[in-house]
Amino acid sequence: MRCEICGKKVIGKPIRTKIDNSIMLTCNDCSKFGKVQREPPQPQRPGRAPAGRRRSYRSQEPTQEVVEDFHKLIREAREKKGWSREELGEKIYEKVSVINRLESGKMVPDLKLARKMEKILKITLLEKTDQAQMDDLNAAHMRKATIGDIARIKKG
Structure with a gap:
């Protein structure tokens, strides 16, 4: 700081x-x-530990991000399985327009959609990033x- x-x-x-x-x-x-x-006093909620005893994991909590070339991975995996965009959409309960936007890179999947794609296509779209490490890098630069x-x- x-x-x-x-x-x-x-x-x-x-x-x-x-x-x-x-x-x-x-x-x-x-x-x-x-x-x-x-410092303003912290409001106490019933059933919670006092502020001094609480542990905060938020800053060290690993986060996940979608890989940069997700659109290529999705298209290649779909084609490798021999599925059309319509078939993939049916399997993951999404519209064909969503598949089109994903494969063209116009839409970045949220975590839930990325996990569905990973599971059905057997690919890796999410990578773990350590937020604290990213904060340190940003501060250094x-x-x-x-x-x-x-x-x-x-x-x-």
């Missing part, structure tokens, strides 16, 4: 600071340019501009 004012890497938890009616996540040094905000990059901060 980087400070939204100066752009330095924030060690530990960033400080929520209100500067000119905007809440920003800042480093300790830049927090003096505004008013430090308390591009650093967003901070307010500190744009404006000079008046000290004093």
Whole structure:
């Protein structure tokens, strides 16, 4: 995490600071340019563990994406089985127009449709991606501009 004012890497938890009616996540040094905000208390729902004991798997959760050349894979697998587009549509309970759009690359299948295609055609259309790894790659390749990059901060 980087400070939204100066752009330095924030060690530990960033400080929520209100500067000119905007809440920003800042480093300790830049927090003096505004008013430090308390964290709002988390609402407790009955039957749930307290916030400190809950585990969050969301950031490390593997996600799936459709492979880039899905349209070629679908068409080649269908032709290899000797099926027409109509026959494939009947087998997976989809309209022929959907098959046409998939094979032409004009439509990207959602996860449910991609899984149906994988099962019936015995091909692999989905690949697993680690969202956290992608976030790290994106952060390494591009650093967003901070307010500190744009404006000079008046000290004093």
